[in-house]
Amino acid sequence: xxxxxxxxxxxxxxxxxxxxxxxxxxxxxxxxxxxxxxxxxxxxxxxxxxxxxxxxxxxxxxxxxxxxxxxxxxxxxxxxxxxxxxxxxxxxxxxxxxxxxxxxxxxxxxxxxxxxxxxxxxxxxxxxxxxxxxxxxxxxxxxxxxxxxxxxxxxxxxxxxxxxxxxxxxxxxxxxxxx
Amino acid sequence: xxxxxxxxxxxxxxxxxxxxxxxxxxxxxxxxxxxxxxxxxxxxxxxxxxxxxxxxxxxxxxxxxxxxxxxxxxxxxxxxxxxxxxxxxxxxxxxxxxxxxxxxxxxxxxxxxxxxxxxxxxxxxxxxxxxxxxxxxxxxxxxxxxxxxxxxxxxxxxxxxxxxxxxxxxxxxxxxxxx
DNA sequence: CCGAGATCGTTTGATATCCTACGATCTTAC
DNA sequence: GTAAGATCGTAGGATATCAAACGATCTCGG
Numbered sequence: 001x002x003x004x005x006x007x008x009x010x011x012x013x014x015x016x017x018x019x020x021x022x023x024x025x026x027x028x029x030x031x032x033x034x035x036x037x038x039x040x041x042x043x044x045x046x047x048x049x050x051x052x053x054x055x056x057x058x059x060x061x062x063x064x065x066x067x068x069x070x071x072x073x074x075x076x077x078x079x080x081x082x083x084x085x086x087x088x089x090x091x092x093x094x095x096x097x098x099x100x101x102x103x104x105x106x107x108x109x110x111x112x113x114x115x116x117x118x119x120x121x122x123x124x125x126x127x128x129x130x131x132x133x134x135x136x137x138x139x140x141x142x143x144x145x146x147x148x149x150x151x152x153x154x155x156x157x158x159x160x161x162x163x164x165x166x167x168x169x170x171x172x173x174x175x176x177x178x179x
Numbered sequence: 180x181x182x183x184x185x186x187x188x189x190x191x192x193x194x195x196x197x198x199x200x201x202x203x204x205x206x207x208x209x210x211x212x213x214x215x216x217x218x219x220x221x222x223x224x225x226x227x228x229x230x231x232x233x234x235x236x237x238x239x240x241x242x243x244x245x246x247x248x249x250x251x252x253x254x255x256x257x258x259x260x261x262x263x264x265x266x267x268x269x270x271x272x273x274x275x276x277x278x279x280x281x282x283x284x285x286x287x288x289x290x291x292x293x294x295x296x297x298x299x300x301x302x303x304x305x306x307x308x309x310x311x312x313x314x315x316x317x318x319x320x321x322x323x324x325x326x327x328x329x330x331x332x333x334x335x336x337x338x339x340x341x342x343x344x345x346x347x348x349x350x351x352x353x354x355x356x357x358x
Numbered sequence: 359c360c361g362a363g364a365t366c367g368t369t370t371g372a373t374a375t376c377c378t379a380c381g382a383t384c385t386t387a388c
Numbered sequence: 389g390t391a392a393g394a395t396c397g398t399a400g401g402a403t404a405t406c407a408a409a410c411g412a413t414c415t416c417g418g
Contacts, residue, residue: 034263
């Protein structure tokens with residue numbers, strides 16, 4: 001790759017490695033003392049860590065059922081929009097349709113959803129929750145509510161709305177173009 | 180901000196599917212009109228979308244080099260902590276050591292890093308950037324700075340610090356236990 | 359010293375995800 | 389009507405990720 005333009009203005013930023021330290025101890029135990037440098041203050045990096053922590057927290061709550069955040073989102077959207085297609089569901093939850101295929105196959109196998117051929121368009125499926133699906137959703141909803149309450153406590157209830165709006169601005173603003 | 184006591188005491192029941200609609204049209208084009216229900220206000224869900232949008236935005240900027248956010252984080256941490264081990268790097272950037280193996284192999288193949296056997300512990304590698312690695316890092320740093328500036332504009336410079344701290348609270352608070 | 363247990367990096371296996379390709383079907387321009 | 393093009397769900401390939409298991413090596417108690 002190395003394109004020609006790479007005329008080495010280099011050096012530039014990234015702070016220096018703090019003059020030859022004695023090899024910097026990265027303790028055996030696990031940890032600590034690893035400098036993150038600029039990363040420590042980059043929104044994108046912290047956003048990733050926060051998202052993963054949230055995902056793990058949710059998964060921890062629902063661990064036993066084997067249903068993860070993604071399943072919850074799918075069941076919820078199907079519940080809210082009975083009869084929608086797989087493609088529409090994917091767009092709503094932000095996943096490619098091909099990613100949903102195996103997920104929905106599994107939810108169907110578990111008896112949580114039905115995939116009826118849409119009368120109006122025989123290529124697509126009309127997704128619906130079965131009674132068992134509604135039940136599973138209610139159960140997940142309980143975990144989700146508890147999880148969101150935990151997030152709320154950390155965010156600070158008084159900041160919740162502003163935080164949410166900031167996230168939405170990021171989502172909308174990065175939707176496929178930036179400067 | 181607005182948080183009238185958590186206005187929505189949880190509409191408890193995932194709101195109803197709006198009595199049998201005429202099958203709810205999910206337009207062909209790309210659509211819209213898909214109700215997200217409670218998902219719309221869940222921090223975890225919006226956090227995921229925001230993180231993915233940010234990742235995509237960064238990747239779009241560095242697309243040509245083939246270096247993604249993960250590579251940037253790795254190069255930066257190595258730069259900041261020359262000589263650290265793969266395990267320590269993984270802990271710092273939040274990735275399992277086994278995930279880094281192929282990534283580092285590639286960075287080495289590209290000549291961006293060196294993996295010297297650590298004198299003190301011949302099981303581990305002492306990671307360092309090569310001059311080419313420093314150069315690549317500087318280039319990525321430019322993209323990262325631009326990207327973060329874009330995020331800044333969306334977050335609102337005056338909210339940046341608070342937003343960052345909120346993310347850190349979430350990360351720390353969910354670190355492996357909640358209620 | 360010496361052996362038990364821990365840790366390092368790798369390998370392998372399981373998911374998750376995207377993209378591209380594909381057959382079936384729908385829509386639309388003629 | 390009909391044929392070209394778009395879209396639906398699926399299959400396959402590529403990458404990313406974690407967890408478990410493994411050989412090599414280190415550490416520590418005796």
